[in-house]
Amino acid sequence: MTNAHETGTVDHGDHTHGTPGAPDPHAPIETAAEEPDYFDVLHQAIRELLVDKGLITADEVRAMVETLDAHRPALGSALVARAWTDPDFKERLLADGTAAIEEFGIDNYDGTRLIVLEQTPEVHNLVVCTLCSCYPRPVLGLPPDWYKSRPYRARAVREPRALLREFGTDVPQDVTIRVHDSNANMRYLVLPMRPAGTEGLSEEELAALVTRDTMIGVTTPRSP
Numbered sequence: 001m002t003n004a005h006e007t008g009t010v011d012h013g014d015h016t017h018g019t020p021g022a023p024d025p026h027a028p029i030e031t032a033a034e035e036p037d038y039f040d041v042l043h044q045a046i047r048e049l050l051v052d053k054g055l056i057t058a059d060e061v062r063a064m065v066e067t068l069d070a071h072r073p074a075l076g077s078a079l080v081a082r083a084w085t086d087p088d089f090k091e092r093l094l095a096d097g098t099a100a101i102e103e104f105g106i107d108n109y110d111g112t113r114l115i116v117l118e119q120t121p122e123v124h125n126l127v128v129c130t131l132c133s134c135y136p137r138p139v140l141g142l143p144p145d146w147y148k149s150r151p152y153r154a155r156a157v158r159e160p161r162a163l164l165r166e167f168g169t170d171v172p173q174d175v176t177i178r179v180h181d182s183n184a185n186m187r188y189l190v191l192p193m194r195p196a197g198t199e200g201l202s203e204e205e206l207a208a209l210v211t212r213d214t215m216i217g218v219t220t221p222r223s224p
Contacts, residue, residue: 072141073212075106076189079139080215081206084194094118097189101139108138117180118191119217124171126164126179126217127188128156134182136189140212147216157181167218190217198224 036044050056079101083090093100097114108114114136117125129135130153135143146152155163160177164170171177180188192214198206201224213219 073215074207075141076136076139076212076215077207077210078203079104079106079189080191080210081203083191084198084206085203090191093191106138110137112136112138112184113186114139114189115180115186116189116191117178117217119193119220121175121193123176123178124164124217125188125190126156126160126177127182127190128153128179129182130154130157131183134184134187136182136187139189140215144212164218167213169219190215192221195221195223 079093082104083093089100089104092103093116097116098108098112100116101114102108117127119125129147133143133148135147137143152163156179160179161171164177182188192210194206195209198209205224209222209224211219211222214221
């Protein structure tokens, strides 16, 4: 679907969704946590029921929580830095994101396909899940609350340029915005453009310029 008003396109893919010091560079944009909503309560109730019925164990739940905790946006930042400094790896990453992250040592524990989208001077990519909260968790960890919110999910498709401005990202009118809709089997990760003036930086220094929001497509990398 093409949103002509925003000079962008929306890639919906397959719509079969699954069930749902120094400042932290990946700190969430959202405001203070709210009371648990219907889905939070439902999730807790289902988990407790499955444990009570013996279908899963508390240890299995704890192991999955530990896996989720081990996967944070810093993994994605390091991945981007490697792609910026290794052209051959970048080529493999864009050709087959799933295989490339496993080569990099990231456990693709949820078995989904990862597609990596390269930002260019002509195209700005933005990731959303319009039906729920599908997200590249092996690379970025848990999604921020705003990513799961109905306003973000709707406006990313309806008015992406205005939405991006609210994140501080002003995309020129002559740049096409492509919105990519994640689903239960396929997730997206944005590979941002490397900032100018970073030629002498190490991979670690480059990774510090890349935040979670950059890899979703709502912001651009920090300046060195």
